[in-house]
Amino acid sequence: MIGSIFPKLFLYVWLEQDAGSSMFAEFPPATLNLNATLLRKVTRAMSDRTLPRILQTPAVILLLVWMLVPLSMTLYFSFIRYVLNSNIRPEWTTPSLSNWRGFGNYGYVLDAKDFWFAMQNSVIIVTSILLITVVLGLGIAVLINRKFPGRGIVRVLLISPFFVMPAVNAVLWINMILDPVLGLQGLAVGGLNSLIDGLRDFPVLGYFFNLWPVIEPISFRATQTSSIAVIMMVAWQWTPFAVLIFMTSLQSEDESQKEAATLDGASPWSQFINLTIPHLGRPIAIVIMIQSIFHLSLYAEIEIVSRGNGNKNLPYLIGEFANNNIGAASATGIFAVILANIIAIFLLRMVGKTLMD
Amino acid sequence: MKSLMNTALGLTLGVAGASVAFADGHAPELTIAIVNNGHMINMQTVAEAYTAETGVKLNWVSLEEGVLREQVTSDTATGGGQYDIINIGMQEAPIWGAAGWIEPLVFGEAYDVDDLMPAMRDGLSADGTLYAAPFYGESSMVMYRKDLTDAAGVTIADNDSWENITAAAAAMHDPDNGVYGACLRGKPGWGDGMAFVTTVANSFGAAWFDADMRPTLDTPEWNAAVTMYVNLLNNYGPPGSEGNSFNEILALYNEGKCGLWIDATIAASFLEVDGVAYAQSPNAGNPVGANWLWAWAMAVPTGTDNTEEAIAFIEWATSKAYIEAVGNHPDFGWGSVPTGTRTSTYENADFLAAAPFAAAELAAINSAAPGATDLKPYVGVQFVAIPEFPEVGTAVSQEIAAALSGAKSVEDALAAGQAAADAIMSEAGYY
Numbered sequence: 001m002i003g004s005i006f007p008k009l010f011l012y013v014w015l016e017q018d019a020g021s022s023m024f025a026e027f028p029p030a031t032l033n034l035n036a037t038l039l040r041k042v043t044r045a046m047s048d049r050t051l052p053r054i055l056q057t058p059a060v061i062l063l064l065v066w067m068l069v070p071l072s073m074t075l076y077f078s079f080i081r082y083v084l085n086s087n088i089r090p091e092w093t094t095p096s097l098s099n100w101r102g103f104g105n106y107g108y109v110l111d112a113k114d115f116w117f118a119m120q121n122s123v124i125i126v127t128s129i130l131l132i133t134v135v136l137g138l139g140i141a142v143l144i145n146r147k148f149p150g151r152g153i154v155r156v157l158l159i160s161p162f163f164v165m166p167a168v169n170a171v172l173w174i175n176m177i178l179d180p181v182l183g184l185q186g187l188a189v190g191g192l193n194s195l196i197d198g199l200r201d202f203p204v205l206g207y208f209f210n211l212w213p214v215i216e217p218i219s220f221r222a223t224q225t226s227s228i229a230v231i232m233m234v235a236w237q238w239t240p241f242a243v244l245i246f247m248t249s250l251q252s253e254d255e256s257q258k259e260a261a262t263l264d265g266a267s268p269w270s271q272f273i274n275l276t277i278p279h280l281g282r283p284i285a286i287v288i289m290i291q292s293i294f295h296l297s298l299y300a301e302i303e304i305v306s307r308g309n310g311n312k313n314l315p316y317l318i319g320e321f322a323n324n325n326i327g328a329a330s331a332t333g334i335f336a337v338i339l340a341n342i343i344a345i346f347l348l349r350m351v352g353k354t355l356m357d
Numbered sequence: 358m359k360s361l362m363n364t365a366l367g368l369t370l371g372v373a374g375a376s377v378a379f380a381d382g383h384a385p386e387l388t389i390a391i392v393n394n395g396h397m398i399n400m401q402t403v404a405e406a407y408t409a410e411t412g413v414k415l416n417w418v419s420l421e422e423g424v425l426r427e428q429v430t431s432d433t434a435t436g437g438g439q440y441d442i443i444n445i446g447m448q449e450a451p452i453w454g455a456a457g458w459i460e461p462l463v464f465g466e467a468y469d470v471d472d473l474m475p476a477m478r479d480g481l482s483a484d485g486t487l488y489a490a491p492f493y494g495e496s497s498m499v500m501y502r503k504d505l506t507d508a509a510g511v512t513i514a515d516n517d518s519w520e521n522i523t524a525a526a527a528a529m530h531d532p533d534n535g536v537y538g539a540c541l542r543g544k545p546g547w548g549d550g551m552a553f554v555t556t557v558a559n560s561f562g563a564a565w566f567d568a569d570m571r572p573t574l575d576t577p578e579w580n581a582a583v584t585m586y587v588n589l590l591n592n593y594g595p596p597g598s599e600g601n602s603f604n605e606i607l608a609l610y611n612e613g614k615c616g617l618w619i620d621a622t623i624a625a626s627f628l629e630v631d632g633v634a635y636a637q638s639p640n641a642g643n644p645v646g647a648n649w650l651w652a653w654a655m656a657v658p659t660g661t662d663n664t665e666e667a668i669a670f671i672e673w674a675t676s677k678a679y680i681e682a683v684g685n686h687p688d689f690g691w692g693s694v695p696t697g698t699r700t701s702t703y704e705n706a707d708f709l710a711a712a713p714f715a716a717a718e719l720a721a722i723n724s725a726a727p728g729a730t731d732l733k734p735y736v737g738v739q740f741v742a743i744p745e746f747p748e749v750g751t752a753v754s755q756e757i758a759a760a761l762s763g764a765k766s767v768e769d770a771l772a773a774g775q776a777a778a779d780a781i782m783s784e785a786g787y788y
Contacts, residue, residue, distance in 0.1 A: 084434045085456055085744035089786045093434070093456075108784055113752060113777040175605075180596040181535075181614060190535070221544075221600025222762035303423075307545040308751070309599060309758040322427075323748045325784070 071337070077330035078105050084324050095326075105331035109321075112328070114312050115335075122313035122339065125231060126295045130288055132235040137242025137287065142276065144243075145250045155247075162240040170304035173233040180217035189217040223310030230301045230311055238294075242287045249283040250276070285354040289347045296340055314339060385666045386414040389442040390429055392653055393419045395627075396493050396695045397444065400674060403682055403689070407673055413666055422548070426747075433458045438660035441667040445489055446548075447652050447727075448740045448747075450481045454488030459656040460664055461486045464672045472677065472699045480727050480736075481654050489654035490675040493623070494697030496721035497556060497638055497648045497739075500610075500625060501617035504632040505529045505536065513617065515637040515720075516647070519560070519585055522617070522639045526593040529616030538593030540615035541586070544602040545758045547750025552649055552739040553619065554757055555750075556638065558582040559646030564733040565741050565749075565778075570787040572778035574753065574771050582641070584767050587760050599758040621651070622721050625714035626692060635717035637724065645732070649739035650725035652697065677701055684708065697722055745785045752777040 081092045081099040092099055109115055144154060164172070177184045192215055199209040220229035253276065261271050302308065302316050314336040321329035391397040401417050408415055418440070420428060425444060432439045433453065445453065453459045464470060470478070470487070477491040499522070501513050509528035513521070526538030542553040555565070563578035573579070590598045593616075595609060603624065609615050611629045618624070619638060638648035655674060657667040673679060680702055684691040691711035694702065696718060702708055703719045712718075727738050736742040740750065753774035760770035782788070 083744070083785070084430060085452060085458075086785065087452070087455070087743060090456075092786075108780070112780065113773065174600070182608060182612060186596075217596050219597035219599065219762070221597055223599070223759040223764035224762060306600065306758075307549075307755070309545045309755045310762070310764065320748065320751060323751070324744050325748065325781075328784070 074330045074333045074337075077326055078334050079103075080327060081105075082326040082330075084326060086324075101327065105327040106334075109328050109331045109335065112317075114308075114317060115332075118312040118314050118317045119335070119339065121227060121311060122296060125227060125234075125298065125311075125313060126292055126343075128231045129234050129238065129295050130291055132231070133239045133242045133291065134284060134287060136235070136239045137246050138277075138280070138284075140239070140243045141246035141250055142272065145247065158243055159240045161237050162244070164237060166234075166237070167300040167304060169233055169237050170230075170301040173236070174220065174229060174305050178220040178229060180219050185220075186217050189215050221306045221309070223306075226306035226309060227311040229305050230298070233301060233305075234295065234298065238291055241291070245283045245287050246280055249280055253279050282354045285351045289351050292343055292347060296336075296343065385663050386416060387441040387663060387667055387670055388416045388418065388439065389444075389670075390418045390420060390425060390440045391444045392422050392425050394422075394653075395693070397653070399683065399689055399693060400492075403679070403686055404674070406682065407670065411669075413670065415670075433658045433660065436658075436660040438658070438662070440658060441661040441663045442655055442670060443658055444492070444653055445656050446654070447480045447650065448548075448737065448742060450489040450654055450656065451483040451736065451742050452744055453656070454483035454486065457659065459488050459658055460668065461488055462490055462657070462668060462671065463487075464490075464668075468672055468676055469701075472701050474698060474700055474722055476650055476722055476725050476727065477652050477698055480650055481652060489656035490671050491652040491654045491698040492675055493695035494650070494652035494722060495621045495623045496650055496697070496718065496725045497553070497620055498622050498625075498717055498721045499617055499619050499636040499638060500628065500633055501525070501636065502529070502615075502630065502632055503634040505616050506634075513634075513636050516644055517636065517639040519557075519589075519639050519641050523585070523589050523593070526589060526616055530593040535614055536616060537595040537609075537614055538616045539589055540595055540601065540606045540609055540618045541590055541598065542602050542606065542620065543590060543598040543758060543761050544600055544605070545751060545754040546602070547740060547747050547754060549602040549754070550599075550758060551750045551754035552651075554583065554586060554754070555739040556647055556649050557586050559733070559738065560638070560640035560643055561585075562641075562643040562732060564735075565746075566735055566782075568734045570735075570743075570782060572749070572775055572782060574775040574778060579771055580767060583757060583760065583771060585641075587757075587767055590761060591763075599761045621649075622697065622714065622718040625718065626696070626712065635714055637717070637721060643732070644724075645726045645730060646738045648721050648725055650722065650727050651739070745781055749778045749781050752781065 077095060079101060080095060080097065081089075081101050081104075082095045083089070083092045086092050140158065144151065144158065148154075161169075175183060180186050180189075196209050196212050196214075200206045202209070218225060220226065257275060258271060261275060266274070296313070297315050298313060299315050299319065302311055302313065303319075305311065308316055308320065314332060318329050318332045318336065321332055391400070398419065401415075401419075404415055407413065426449075429440065429443045429445065430449075431437070433443065443459075445459075450459075454461070473491060474494065477494045478487060481487060481489045481491060499513060499517075506513060506525060506529065509525075511525045511528045513525050522539070528538070529536060530538030542550045544550045558564075558579055561578045561582040563576055563582055564573060567573050595601070595614060601609070603620060606615065606618055606620065607624060607627055610618055610624075611627075613630055625633070625635065640647040655671045657664055657671065661667060675698065677699060680694050680699065683689050683694045684705075684707055691705075691707045694708060696702060696708075696712070696715075703715055709715050725738055727736055729736055737746075740746055756765070756770040756774040756777070759765045760767050765773070
C-alpha cells in the first residue's frame with residue numbers, strides 16, 4: 001500500500017517533465033549522425049514529446065500493473081464477504097460476487113475497537129520519529145563536519161545502526177537494553193538503588209540519601225510506554241540515515257560565505273540558522289519524505305515490543321484482521337492507502353517546491 | 358579460447374548433472390514447514406537417517422510460530438501446495454480437518470495408534486478421524502523452587518487453591534535480592550498470555566462463550582479470575598510482566614529470579630536451576646480446564662502431490678521408533694526426546710531416569726479436559742476451536758495486558774474485550 005508512493009512519484013515526474021528538452025539536451029542532432037529525414041522525424045517527435053513517452057511506456061505500464069493489480073484486488077475484497085475459514089458460513093471462504101457486501105466491511109472497520117487509535121497512532125509515530133531524527137541528524141552532522149582525529153572511525157560508528165535489520169533492532173533494544181530486570185535498564189536501576197542504599201549509612205550525607213525514593217524500573221512493553229519504546233528504537237536506527245544525507249550536503253556548503261559572515265561579525269548560531277539550514281532545505285525534504293514512506297509501514301518493531309498493546313498502526317491492524325477476515329483487512333488496507341495518499345500529496349508538494357527553488 | 362573451453366566443460370558437466378538428476382528422478386522430495394523450536398530442529402538431524410534409508414529428500418522450512426501460522430494458513434486455505442507436510446497446533450487441526458484442508462491419517466499396525474495419549478488423539482481428530490499426528494505435546498503445571506518455599510516455610514500442593522499460591526508467592530517474594538514470587542505470562546496474543554489467563558478463568562468457572570456462541574467476558578467469574586491474576590502479578594511478579602511469555606520467563610527463571618512459574622510442562626526439560634519441584638495447576642473450585650493441552654502436530658495439506666510419501670514420513674516421525682532414535686542419538690539422548698505424545702514413552706526406564714518431571718507431566722496431560730461441557734460448550738481448553746478465536750483471543754489479550762500495565766481497570770478492560778469479541782463474533786455470522 002505504502003509502497004505505491006514510489007511509482008506515484010515516478011508518474012508525477014513523467015507527467016510533469018519537459019521531456020523533449022531535458023532528456024536529449026546533451027545530444028545535439030549533429031552528433032547523432034543520422035540521415036536528414038530520420039533526423040527531422042526524430043526532432044518532430046521530440047518536440048511533440050511522443051518519442052520519450054513511447055520509450056518510457058514499458059516501464060510505466062509495468063509500474064501501473066504493479067500498482068493496479070494488487071490495488072484492484074484489495075478493492076474487490078473490501079466490498080465482499082471473504083474469510084479464510086468459517087464453520088457456519090462456508091460460502092464466505094471463496095471470493096465471489098455473490099458475497100457482495102457494499103460498504104459493510106468499511107462500516108465494520110470504522111467501528112472496530114482500535115481503528116481510530118491506530119489511525120492517530122500511525123501519524124504520531126511517524127511525526128515523532130521525523131522530528132527526532134531530523135533534529136538529532138542536523139546536530140550530529142554539523143558536529144562531525146569539522147576535521148578531528150579519528151573522524152573516519154566516528155563516522156562509520158555513527159552510520160552502523162542503519163545496517164541493523166529492523167526486527168533485530170527491536171529484539172536488541174527491548175530485551176537487552178530496555179528490559180526492566182535482565183536488560184541494561186534493570187542492571188542500571190539495580191546498581192543505582194544499591195549505591196543509594198550504601199550511601200544511606202553515612203553520618204551526614206545519609207540523611208539526604210534517606211529522602212531519596214527507591215527507583216522503580218520502567219516497563220517499556222506496557223500500554224503507556226510501548227509507543228515510546230518503538231519511537232526510540234526507530235529513531236536510533238534512522239538518525240544515521242539523516243546524518244549521512246546531511247553530512248554529504250554540508251560538504252558542498254560554501255565556505256567563503258561563512259568566512260564573510262564571520263568577518264561581518266555573525267555569531268555561529270546565526271550562521272547556522274541563516275546559512276546552513278537554508279542550504280540543507282532540500283536534503284531535509286528528502287529525509288522527511290523517504291522516512292515517512294518507511295515509517296508509515298512499521299510492523300516488526302510494534303509486533304516485537306508489545307504485540308499491539310497500547311501501540312498500533314494501520315499495517316498492524318491489517319495484520320490482525322488478516323488472521324481470518326480478509327474483507328475487513330482489505331477495507332483497512334484501503335484506508336491505509338487513503339492516509340498514505342494524503343501524506344504523499346503534502347510530501348510531493350513540499351519536495352516539488354524545494355526542488356524547483 | 359580458454360573461456361570457450363571452460364564454457365564447453367561447464368556445459369558437459371551441466372548435462373552430466375542433469376542426467377544424474379533425471380536418473381534419480383523417482384525419489385520424491387518433501388517440503389516440510391516446521392516451527393523453529395528445539396524438538397523440531399533436532400528432527401532435521403535425526404531425519405538424515407530417514408533420507409539414507411528411503412532416499413526421500415527432505416527440504417526443511419523452519420519458521421517462527423506466528424509466521425508459520427500465517428504462511429501455512431494462507432497456503433492451505435488457498436490450496437497453494439507449497440508444502441507437503443505442515444506443523445500445526447491443536448487449535449487448527451480439528452477445524453482444518455473438518456474443512457477438508459488436510460488429509461485424514463491412517464497408519465499401519467506397527468504405528469500403534471492406541472499408544473497415542475487419549476487427550477492428544479481426541480484433540481487432533483474431527484468426528485473421530487485423526488487429521489494430524491502429535492509430534493510433541495504439553496499441558497501446564499506449577500514449577501516452583503523447593504529451596505525457597507522451604508526457607509519461607511510454605512508448601513505448594515497439587516491442585517492447590519489460588520489463595521495458597523498467592524500466599525506462597527508472597528512468602529518467596531524478595532525483590533531486593535532479585536527474587537520475584539510469581540512469574541506468569543502476560544504478553545498479548547491468544548497463544549501467549551491469553552492461554553494462561555484462560556486456564557485461570559476456567560478454574561474460576563468462567564468460559565469464553567455461552568451455548569449461542571455469545572462471548573461471556575462480562576461475567577463475575579471472569580472479573581474474579583482476572584482481578585486475582587492482575588493482583589498476583591502486580592504484587593509479587595517481576596516488573597514488565599505484560600511483556601513476558603514462555604521464552605522471557607524461562608530466561609528469568611534460569612537466572613534464579615522466579616519463585617514459582619505456571620507454564621507449559623515442556624519448560625521442565627529446559628530448567629537449569631536446582632531444587633525445582635512440580636505440582637498440578639491450582640484452581641478456584643473448578644479443576645476442569647485449569648491446565649491447558651497443546652500439541653505441535655504434523656499434517657498433510659490436500660494441495661500436495663506427494664500425499665503417500667508425506668504420510669509415510671509422518672508415520673516415521675511420530676512413531677515409537679523415532680523417539681528411540683532420538684534417545685539413542687549421540688547428539689541428543691533421552692533427556693531431549695519429544696514427550697507428551699505416547700503412553701509408552703512414560704514407561705521407558707531410560708526416559709524416566711533422564712526426566713524427573715515425567716510423572717507430573719503425564720498427570721497434567723491426562724487430566725487436561727479439552728472436550729465440551731455444560732459450562733464450556735466448545736472444544737479446547739486454553740483456546741476455542743473456531744477459526745475466529747485467534748482474532749478474539751488477541752483482542753481480549755491486549756485489553757488484559759492494559760489492565761496489567763495499570764492503564765485500565767479490570768472492569769474496563771473486560772468490558773472493552775467483551776465489546777470487541779461481540780463485534781467479531783457477530784461479524785462472523787454466529788448471531
